Amino acid sequence: xxALRDLLELVRAPAALSVPGDVAAGxxxxxxxxxxxxxxxxSSVCLYWAGMAAxxxxxxxxxxxxxxxxxxxxxxxxxxxxxGMAAGLTAAGLxxxxxxxGRRALAVAAPLAAAIWAYDLAAKNTRAGPLVMAxxxxxxxxLGATPRGALRGSAAVTLPAALTPALPAALTVAAHxxxxxxxxxxxxxxxxxxxxxxxxxxxxxxxxxxxxRPSGGDPGTAGVSAARAVLASWYASQFGTPQARAVADPSxxxxxxxxxxxxxxxxxxxxxxxxxxxxxxxxLALAAVVPPARRLARKLSPT
Numbered sequence: 001x002x003a004l005r006d007l008l009e010l011v012r013a014p015a016a017l018s019v020p021g022d023v024a025a026g027x028x029x030x031x032x033x034x035x036x037x038x039x040x041x042x043s044s045v046c047l048y049w050a051g052m053a054a055x056x057x058x059x060x061x062x063x064x065x066x067x068x069x070x071x072x073x074x075x076x077x078x079x080x081x082x083x084g085m086a087a088g089l090t091a092a093g094l095x096x097x098x099x100x101x102g103r104r105a106l107a108v109a110a111p112l113a114a115a116i117w118a119y120d121l122a123a124k125n126t127r128a129g130p131l132v133m134a135x136x137x138x139x140x141x142x143l144g145a146t147p148r149g150a151l152r153g154s155a156a157v158t159l160p161a162a163l164t165p166a167l168p169a170a171l172t173v174a175a176h177x178x179x180x181x182x183x184x185x186x187x188x189x190x191x192x193x194x195x196x197x198x199x200x201x202x203x204x205x206x207x208x209x210x211x212x213r214p215s216g217g218d219p220g221t222a223g224v225s226a227a228r229a230v231l232a233s234w235y236a237s238q239f240g241t242p243q244a245r246a247v248a249d250p251s252x253x254x255x256x257x258x259x260x261x262x263x264x265x266x267x268x269x270x271x272x273x274x275x276x277x278x279x280x281x282x283x284l285a286l287a288a289v290v291p292p293a294r295r296l297a298r299k300l301s302p303t
Contacts, residue, residue, distance in 0.1 A: 002076065002077055002078070003076070006071045006076040006077050007071075007077065007085065008300060009070075009071050009300050009301070010052065010053055010056055010071045010072075010077050010082060010085065011049035011052040011085070011089075012049075012052045012301070012302045012303070013296075013300055014264070014293055014296035014297050014299075014300050015048070015052070015263050015264075016045045016048055016049060017264070017267065017292070017293040017296070018263055018264065018266040018267055018270075018289075018293065019041070019044050019045050019048045019140070020041035020044065020045065020286075021266065021270025021271065021274070021286045021289075022044060022137060022140040022141045022144065022173055023040045023041045023044050023140065023141070023143055023144035024037060024041070024144060024270060024274055024282060024286060025141050025144065025166075025169045025173065025270045025273040025274055025277075026140075026141040026142055026143060026144030026145040026166040026169060026170065027040075027166075028144075028169075028273070028274040028277035028278070028279045028282065028283075029141075029165050029166040029168065029169040029277045030144070030145030030147075030162060030163065030165050030166045031165070032145055032146070032147060032162075033279060033282070036100050036101055036148060037144060039096060039099070039100030039101070040096075040100050040101060040144055040146070041144075042096050042100075043093045043094070043096040043097040043100065043105075043109060043143070044093070044140050044143060045093075046089045046092045046093030046096060047089070047090060047093035047094075047112060047116060047140075048116075048140075049085075049089050050085070050087075050088075050089035050090040050093060050116065051086075051116040051117075051119070051120060051136070053082050053083075053085040053089065054082075054083070054086035054116070054117060054120040054121070055120045055124070056071065056072050056077075056082055057072065057079055057082040057083045058121055059124075060072045060073060060079055060082075066188045067188070090113050090116075093113065094106065094109055094110065094113060097109035097143070101143075101146050101148055102148055104146045104147055104159055104162075105146045107146070107159060108139055108142050108143045108146050108163075109143055111139060112136060112139040112140060112143060115132060115135050115136045115139060116136055118132060119132040119133050119136060129181060130177075130178045130181040130182045131178065133177055133178070133181045134175065134177045134178040134181065135174065136177070137170075137173045137176075138171065138173060138174035139170075140173070141166060141170035141173050141174075142163050142167075142170050144166070145162060145165065145166035146159070146163070147162045169273045172206060172209070172273060173266075173269070173270065173273070175202065176203075176206055176262070176266060176269055179199040179202045179203060179206075179262070180199075180259060180262040182195065182198075182199060183195060183199045183243070183246075183258060183259055183262065184255070184259045184303070186250065186252065187252060187255050187256050187259060187303065189252060190250050190251050190252045190255060191246075191250045191255055193247050193248075193250050195250070196243045196244075196246035196247045196255070196258060197247045199243055199258075200243040200247060203235075203236060203240050203243060204236055204240060206236075206269070207232045207233065207235055207240075207272075208232070208236075210228065210232040210235075210269065210272045210273060210276060211229045211232035211272065214276060223280055224278060224280050226280075227271075227280035227283055227284060228272050228275040228280070228283075231268050231271045231272035231275060231283060231284070231287050232268075232269070232272040234265075234268045234287065234290075235266075235268035235269040235272060238261055238264075238268060239258075239261050239262050239265040241261070242254070242257045242258040242260075242261040243258045243261075243262075245257070245258070256303060259303050260297050260301070260302055263297075263302045263303065264290060264293040264297055264302065265290060267286045267287055267288075268286075268290055271283035271284060271285075271287035274286060
C-alpha cells in the first residue's frame with residue numbers, strides 16, 4: 001500500500017505553499033479579494049499538485065537514471081497511481097473552480113490545466129519549456145481576478161476587461177517562473193556560471209520593479225509603500241543569495257538549493273504584489289508562509 005508520505009513527496013506538497021499567493025495577487029490587482037479567493041486558491045493547489053504528479057509520471061524513465069530516489073523509480077508509488085492522482089487532481093481543480101467562480105473561472109482554469117499537461121507531456125524538455133511554465137503561473141494569477149458570473153452574451157466581452165488590471169501581477173509572477181525554470185535546467189548536471197548570473201540579474205530587476213510606485217499612483221498610504229518595498233527586498237534576498245552562491249559554484253547541489261529557494265521565496269514576491277495593490281496586511285500574511293515553507297522543504301523536497 002502506498003504511504004501518505006510517498007504521495008506527499010510525489011506532489012511536492014511543501015511547494016503548494018507558493019500557490020495560493022498567485023490567486024491572491026490576481027484578486028488584489030483585480031479588486032476581487034473576497035470569500036471566493038480561498039476557493040480559487042484550493043482549485044489552484046489541486047492543479048499544481050496534478051502537474052507535479054503528471055511530471056513524475058512523464059519523467060519516470062529519466063528519473064530512473066537521474067533521480068532514482070523519487071517515488072516512482074524507487075517503487076514507492078506505481079506509475080498508474082501517479083497518473084490517476086494527476087487526472088483526479090485535475091478534475092478536482094476544475095470542479096472547484098467551476099463551483100467557486102462559475103464559467104468565468106473555468107474559462108481561465110481550463111487553459112491553465114491544459115498548459116500544465118502540455119508542459120509535462122511535451123514542452124518541458126524543449127526550448128519552449130520555461131515559457132510554457134511561465135504561462136501556467138501567469139494564468140494562475142489571472143484565475144484570482146476572474147469575476148463571478150456565467151459567460152452569456154455580452155458578459156463574455158467583460159472577462160478580458162476584468163482580467164486586464166491583473167496582467168502586471170501575472171507577468172511578474174510569470175517572469176519569476178521563467179527564471180526559476182531556466183535555472184532548474186542545471187539541477188542534475190550543474191550549469192555554466194552565466195545561467196545563475198542571468199537569473200540573478202532578472203531576480204533583482206523583478207524585485208526593484210515590484211518595489212517601485214505603480215505608474216497609476218500608489219493605491220494606499222505610506223504603510224503600503226513600506227510593505228511593498230520590504231517584501232520585495234526580502235524576496236530578492238531569499239532568492240538572490242543562493243543564486244549568487246550558484247554563480248560562484250554552479251554545481252548541481254548549489255543549483256538545487258537556488259531552485260528550492262526560488263520556490264519557497266515566491267510568497268514574498270506575491271505578498272509584495274498584493275501590498276502594491278493596496279492590501280499590505282494580506283501581503284504580509286502571504287509572506288509569513290516563507291519560513292515554514294523553508295522548514296518543510298528540508299523534510300520533503302519541493303523540486
